[in-house]
Amino acid sequence: MNIILLGYGKMGQIIERYALKRGHQIFLVVDEHNRPNLTADDIRGADVAIDFSVPSAALDNMNLCLEAGVPIVVGTTGWYDQLEDVKAKCLAFGGSILYGSNFSIGVNVFFHINRMLAKALQPYKQYDVQVEEIHHIHKLDAPSGTAITIAEGILESSDVKTNWVNTVVGEQDEIIPKPQELLIESHRIEEVPGTHTVLYSSEVDQIEFKHTAHSRDGFALGAVVAAEWLNGKKGFYQVTEIFDFNK
Numbered sequence: 237m238n239i240i241l242l243g244y245g246k247m248g249q250i251i252e253r254y255a256l257k258r259g260h261q262i263f264l265v266v267d268e269h270n271r272p273n274l275t276a277d278d279i280r281g282a283d284v285a286i287d288f289s290v291p292s293a294a295l296d297n298m299n300l301c302l303e304a305g306v307p308i309v310v311g312t313t314g315w316y317d318q319l320e321d322v323k324a325k326c327l328a329f330g331g332s333i334l335y336g337s338n339f340s341i342g343v344n345v346f347f348h349i350n351r352m353l354a355k356a357l358q359p360y361k362q363y364d365v366q367v368e369e370i371h372h373i374h375k376l377d378a379p380s381g382t383a384i385t386i387a388e389g390i391l392e393s394s395d396v397k398t399n400w401v402n403t404v405v406g407e408q409d410e411i412i413p414k415p416q417e418l419l420i421e422s423h424r425i426e427e428v429p430g431t432h433t434v435l436y437s438s439e440v441d442q443i444e445f446k447h448t449a450h451s452r453d454g455f456a457l458g459a460v461v462a463a464e465w466l467n468g469k470k471g472f473y474q475v476t477e478i479f480d481f482n483k
């Protein structure tokens with residue numbers, strides 16, 4: 237496939253490596269510098285775009301790809317409050333968008349088990365639940381997209397928690413969540429690639445369910461596999477749809 241890389245930072249560069257390894261070509265690399273002059277004509281003819289840019293650019297990048305008829309895989313997080321609008325636009329245009337807060341196999345298995353765990357513990361009100369995420373200090377959004385997906389998986393089967401709230405430790409006053417609020421605690425530490433933990437605590441014990449990324453390679457390979465999966469499809473998809481264990 238001919239691939240456009242929208243964003244050529246930490247992720248874009250690793251994605252390039254995996255794309256070439258899997259026999260694809262890089263059609264165009266876009267970063268903050270050449271993005272302002274980019275038009276739909278410049279990207280027509282590519283098979284797919286892969287966006288790992290910045291939250292403020294993701295929407296414009298998706299719009300450009302819809303206009304040009306280029307399918308797009310979106311790994312960028314921090315725009316999910318616009319999800320329904322983007323979905324409607326994608327379907328109206330007859331375009332192809334696949335998005336995901338996390339493309340690694342490990343985290344997608346984690347999402348699956350997280351929902352099962354939440355269901356299993358639902359009758360046992362003595363457990364309170366909390367989500368923690370740790371990322372590098374350069375991260376622009378909080379909470380992480382992955383933590384939001386985890387929180388949504390818990391909220392699906394909880395009849396106690398109604399919504400999530402977020403606190404970034406060290407950056408703001410500590411939040412004491414109300415009983416119906418699911419706390420997502422964010423930590424920004426050095427160069428941590430991404431660690432997510434779900435904690436269920438009762439008076440007598442604690443269950444910890446944790447995923448630690450050792451590098452960004454799992455995210456990058458997953459994004460290329462997602463682009464291969466999207467090839468030839470029309471519609472609005474989530475990365476979860478790629479995995480058989482979700483069927």
Ligand SMILES: NC(=O)C1=CN([C@@H]2O[C@H](COP(=O)(O)OP(=O)(O)OC[C@H]3O[C@@H](n4cnc5c(N)ncnc54)[C@H](OP(=O)(O)O)[C@@H]3O)[C@@H](O)[C@H]2O)C=CC1
Nearest residue numbers: 243244245246247267268289293311312313337338339455
């Ligand atoms: N879904 C997943 O599995 C994962 C998602 N992510 C998400 O991916 C995103 C990128 O992460 P990361 O690579 O670490 O970030 P970086 O900051 O390392 O890279 C961001 C890149 O985007 C470029 N950029 C800025 N503005 C634009 C624009 N308007 N159009 C295109 N590119 C632009 C920057 O250009 P310049 O260098 O010129 O400023 C830079 O190359 C984040 O939102 C992160 O949360 C990260 C890992 C995994």
Ligand SMILES: O=C(O)C1=N[C@H](C(=O)O)C[C@H](O)C1
Nearest residue numbers: 313337375380381382429430
């Ligand atoms: O910004 C990052 O680095 C990451 N972002 C994604 C997120 O917001 O969940 C995925 C991964 O945890 C790394």
